[in-house]
Amino acid sequence: MRCVSAPLRWHDLPTGDPQGLRERIEAGPNSIWRYAPLLPVPADVASKPNLNPGLTPLVKAHRLAGELGVTGGLYVKDDSGNPTHSFKDRVVAIAVEAARAFGFTTLSCSSTGNLAGAVGAAARAGFRSCVFIPHDLEAGKVVMAAVYGGELVAVEGTYDDVNRFCSELIGDSLGEGWGFVNVNLRPYYGEGSKTLAYEICEQLGWEIPDQIVIPIASGSQLTKIDKGLKELIKLGLVEDKPCKIFGAQAEGCSPVSRAFKDGHDVVRPVKPNTIAKSLAIGNPADGPYVLDIARRTGGAVEDVTDEQVVDAIKLLARTEGIFAETAGGVTVGVTKKLIETGQLDPARTTVVLNTGDGLKTLDAVAPTTGPTATIKPSLDAFRAAGLAG
Secondary structure, eight states, rough: OOOOOOOOOOOOOSOOOOOHHHHHHHHHHHGGOOOOOOSOOTTGGGGGGSSOOOOOOOOHHHHHHHHHHHOOOOEEEEESSSTTBTTTHHHHHHHHHHHHHHHOOOEEEEEESHHHHHHGGGGGGTTTEEHHHHEOOOOHHHHHTTSSSSSEEEESOOOHHHHHHHHHHHGGGGGEEEEEEETTTTHHHHHGGHHHHHHHHHHHTTTOOSSEEEEEEHHHHHHHHHHHHHHHHHSSSSSSOOOOOOOOOTTTBOHHHHHHHHOOOOOOOOOOOSSSSOOOOSHHHHHHHHHHHHHHHHHOOOEOOOHHHHHHHHHHHHHHHHBBBBHHHHHHHHHHHHHTTTSSTTTOOOOEOBBGGGGHHHHHHHOOOSSOOOOOSSHHHHHHOOOOO
């Protein structure tokens, strides 16, 4: 892989006029590019071909709050409304701008599914894509990653095996001209997750919530949301106040949760075995930083079983009309568990992240979800089914 100097200057945060900056942001595009002054992107970024993700709904979850006993205000940050239906569009959008500046011609990644789709959709920006996934991903994610016409390579093994392979490819001449969004473009890519913190606070009227529950795969999303909150405070865009940050994992891949509960600073790798495949990273790169943030903010890292994940997906759908993928089920399930165990205060303003669309992970709920009844096309049959009210 060729070495290049950074043509895209790392950004300095604007200072000195919080009210003016607020007004500039609020007058900006209905996408993450409203925060362009806070991101490592060119000033004319909004005019370039990109997927323009962001400004997704922050849903006031009244019915879910009632089910969980939350009285302080419960919100779901629903990122399933992004162009490829996951938060990964945010990180890829920033990586695309870096790839343009570096002169890369191929975009690539190792992925548990959502990132593969987001990189594939970068065809809109004029890039060839070649992405690598574990061989046993959900069918919906495989199709979505392949439909954009790029190369999709299934690798026999877990995500950690895929990631190791990609590291070898980057170091080989075969990787010449390739930008791996989550490896050699990772410093830029990671900045995309900050926009979740920016949006949440703006949508709350430029206030920091008391508590946030975030799913953990590599852990990068959680660490960058923490960074985004710090930046908003530094800029004077929000008042400085405590915010407890909680991490959510599936029990079948919970190395960070286990380390947190055991009081360790080191995260021991595990072999994933969970339906929450988008979170199935057994050796999360940012795990130690997640532990530090959870402890520093007074939060925690918790996990739930696959059965609890499915129950939580259905709970969110039934109460708020939001069909989450398995990662969202993990986050809602962990929120419920945190309340039950007294770790999360139901009297405080709480934001829960849904990072992807349930249509990508139908296999998780299909075995226990289907028609209430199958009837003949007649009123008598409908009455006999006992569904007339």
